[in-house]
Amino acid sequence: MSHTPHVANPDRYSKDIYRRCGRSGLKLPAISLGLWQNFGCSTPMERMRDIILEAFDLGITHYDLANNYGPPPGAAESYFGRILRKYLKPYRDEIIVSTKAGYGMWPGPYGDFGSRKYLLASLDRSLERLGMDYVDIFYHHRPDPETPLEESMSALDQAVRSGKALYAGISNYGPDATREAVRIMKALGTPLLIHQPRYSMFDRTPEQGLLDVIGESGLGSIVFSPLAQGLLTNRYLKGIPEGSRITHSEFLKESQISPTYLERAKALNEIAKGRGQSLAQLALQWVLRDERVTSAVVGASSVGQLRDSVASLDFEPLTADEIAAIEPYAVHGTEKA
Numbered sequence: 001m002s003h004t005p006h007v008a009n010p011d012r013y014s015k016d017i018y019r020r021c022g023r024s025g026l027k028l029p030a031i032s033l034g035l036w037q038n039f040g041c042s043t044p045m046e047r048m049r050d051i052i053l054e055a056f057d058l059g060i061t062h063y064d065l066a067n068n069y070g071p072p073p074g075a076a077e078s079y080f081g082r083i084l085r086k087y088l089k090p091y092r093d094e095i096i097v098s099t100k101a102g103y104g105m106w107p108g109p110y111g112d113f114g115s116r117k118y119l120l121a122s123l124d125r126s127l128e129r130l131g132m133d134y135v136d137i138f139y140h141h142r143p144d145p146e147t148p149l150e151e152s153m154s155a156l157d158q159a160v161r162s163g164k165a166l167y168a169g170i171s172n173y174g175p176d177a178t179r180e181a182v183r184i185m186k187a188l189g190t191p192l193l194i195h196q197p198r199y200s201m202f203d204r205t206p207e208q209g210l211l212d213v214i215g216e217s218g219l220g221s222i223v224f225s226p227l228a229q230g231l232l233t234n235r236y237l238k239g240i241p242e243g244s245r246i247t248h249s250e251f252l253k254e255s256q257i258s259p260t261y262l263e264r265a266k267a268l269n270e271i272a273k274g275r276g277q278s279l280a281q282l283a284l285q286w287v288l289r290d291e292r293v294t295s296a297v298v299g300a301s302s303v304g305q306l307r308d309s310v311a312s313l314d315f316e317p318l319t320a321d322e323i324a325a326i327e328p329y330a331v332h333g334t335e336k337a
């Protein structure tokens, strides 16, 4: 692998694809790149590098990580850190890196959920793997039913005060816990920046109160799995391709390619075709139709997929008629396609 620093595309900021994150001073690209899958030990280093560099050249300034992304857990941070140091070091001030803690990371009672002990130790380990002095956003990855919210939030507050994170966020919190987290962080003097919920045409749970809390609180939001892990793309319309996520991930199952799914996905694909775009592009424009959504964080297993997803930002927004036409095929509530 070449060690030459990357010379970034001089036109990377020619399109204004940035949206303000709630009522904060930070803007995020409307599409961000997530490193949950496809950035572990089974992916060639060159492919990871090419996707990360292509993102930056397209103006995608935000990379989303977590302590447990890999496999194995931690690998995505290590690879990303190496790639950043080798190729993008001069551009660090143009990049927003996030990481998270909240899922199981190491054995024993201090390697999971939301204690102050776990969150702050995990952030230190993330910074070591990334080879960075600070991350831009540090998230509590999921609510902890046992730890008092005050304790988890005070750990986020300390992460920011110590300079190890610039902003704090929460992920997978429901509406009530989000409201409470906002209140606590405001009182601590470190306002929460952002929420990261799952949201797509196939999982509209955030419409049941969470987006309202996000809007009222002035939080930004970055929605994950906006392509439903590939279900809202052309990937599975004609079978299960070799190397696709279903073939190697425990998080997406062959049983999800049901007749109902295919019926919905094909109907949505026809609507996309009518707009001259891909199903992935339609799905991304659909989540971004709501101004309370700051960014959609996509995964990509190739440079081509990333380009296709980012090109969704070149299309005119969906019209009210198009949104209405999508409605019968977009699943409501927690029902899954």
Ligand SMILES: NC(=O)c1ccc[n+]([C@@H]2O[C@H](COP(=O)([O-])OP(=O)(O)OC[C@H]3O[C@@H](n4cnc5c(N)ncnc54)[C@H](OP(=O)(O)O)[C@@H]3O)[C@@H](O)[C@H]2O)c1
Pocket (backbone or CB within 6 Å): 033, 034, 035, 036, 037, 038, 064, 065, 141, 171, 172, 196, 223, 224, 225, 226, 227, 228, 229, 230, 231, 233, 234, 235, 243, 244, 245, 246, 280, 281, 297, 298, 299, 300, 301, 302, 304, 305, 306, 308, 309
């Ligand atoms: N906070 C949380 O709890 C949480 C949970 C999950 C994810 N996340 C974040 O959200 C990010 C995205 O999640 P995700 O990977 O599930 O998102 P996704 O964007 O819904 O799915 C990504 C997958 O869709 C396929 N794909 C992507 N772009 C495509 C295109 N243009 N055309 C055709 N297929 C395309 C690829 O599948 P193949 O691999 O089959 O090619 C890719 O791996 C993660 O990396 C992570 O940063 C956060």
